[in-house]
Amino acid sequence: MTDWALMLSSSLIQNMFICTAICCILAAVIGTFVVVKRIVFVTGGIAHTTFGGVGLAFYLQSNFLMMWFKPMLGAAIFAVSAAVIMASPKVSRMLREDSVIGVLWSVGMALGVIFMHYVDTSVITPAGYETVLFGSMVFLTRPDVYLIAAVTSAILILVALLFRDLQLTTFDETQAKLSGINVTAMNVILYVMVAITCVLMANLIGIIMIIALMTIPPAMANMFCNDLKEMIISATVISLCLTMLALLISIATDIPPGATVAIVLGVSFMISVIARSVSGKLAAGRISA
């Protein structure tokens, strides 16, 4: 049986809960814009390119002793570069967006595999593919908590300041341009915020699970909310409640936390879809009666 008191008093578990809560808030806020702008696969592409950056970091650390080049820095360089390329109007004029996503997604992953292959394991033991793909929630340190909290605060302040412009740009780019908003700059800012969110969360739940946390709570909120602010708040509450529940299930059952979070979110999403469908049919029945 799980000794909850002992478990929850562990600083590793506390770090995991605090980081998860912060990332839930960030993922819900940025994920809301991802869902309403319909760029979920842009997020997938950006998230997977981080694998290349992580691989590069391990390669440089082991073969050139550049220990300061942390995996998170490598991931950030790859993710932000991918975000800027995807948001570039020059690229979107030349190529289809889904083609660009496909190229960056596969090349980023492939580079990660190649870099990992050449890591000198006599110098460092890199995190395995599983750690990168599925995260390392239970190995988060207190400095990780401070870094995630600081970056999240900066992004949330930026979103609050640019809220109206982001709302207008994601709803109607033509009207945004006519209103004097630099739509290209706004898209770059949004995509870079998505990239930074992916980098922070890659450390937490791994790149495979990022899409789940960034899209499922906002998609659930979108079924029941009438405006963007409501959607952000609801997505945050949904994300916090379900993710904390998932972590408790993970501790109790010893199932990997990242995967548990994704499964709990996925099941909740399906329940929401069914609930919405049933409530819609009941409402239609009342009207026709």
Next chain:
Amino acid sequence: MTSKPIEIKNLTSGYDGVPVIENVNLELRDSDFLAVIGPNGGGKTTLFKTILGLIDPISGEVRINGLPPSKGSKQIGYVPQKERTDPAYPIRVEDVVLMGLRGRKGLRPTYSADAREAAERAMEYAEVLSFRRSRISELSGGQLQRVFLARALAPEPPILMLDEPTASLDPNMKDCTYDILRKVNRERGTAIVIITHDMSSISHDVKRVACMNRRLIVNDAPEVTKEMLELSLHCIPELVHMGPCNCGGDKDD
């Protein structure tokens, strides 16, 4: 000499250097109400995009109250085709209308009391006040079109441009939209340019007609001339009951 709301001289415009419209000349007058007709692919939307500054002309000149489109387009209220926006976007009617008042006033996360009053007036004008708190996905096509009209009217612009505002609307909704436009034109003196395929409205509602099919012909009366029919070839079934449309050009048109 006073400047005209819109002045276009020898305009050639298109995409990636390929012209869609050529040598277009147009003068919009104060309190004008101009309908632009023409076949699909004839360049109507390209003309609008160039006036709005969304694409740069290949050659020629566009002036909005004497200003280039990059500066003058803020004096234009624009109503897009409703298909251009995502109906599933979580937003209420009043928030859409407030978007029309987004000027460059710095980083302010909320709208001022003045902006909210202006939005209220626009919603009253466009007759959308009764469903101001509704989500746009709950609206009919006609209601949504009036919401976009309210957004365009909110800053009380001197010029209004509408891209097929009555497409796929039932006759009552069409009448309602034209009633609002006539009221805006008469009471505020707003110059209106409207792209339409709705021939029945032309004789009743507008003051002038222009036909766009790569080049532009303008008639100072609300009538479709023989020259316009020839320009359109047999591409407008409402104009001439001939074979199917066979036009090229910009897919947006």
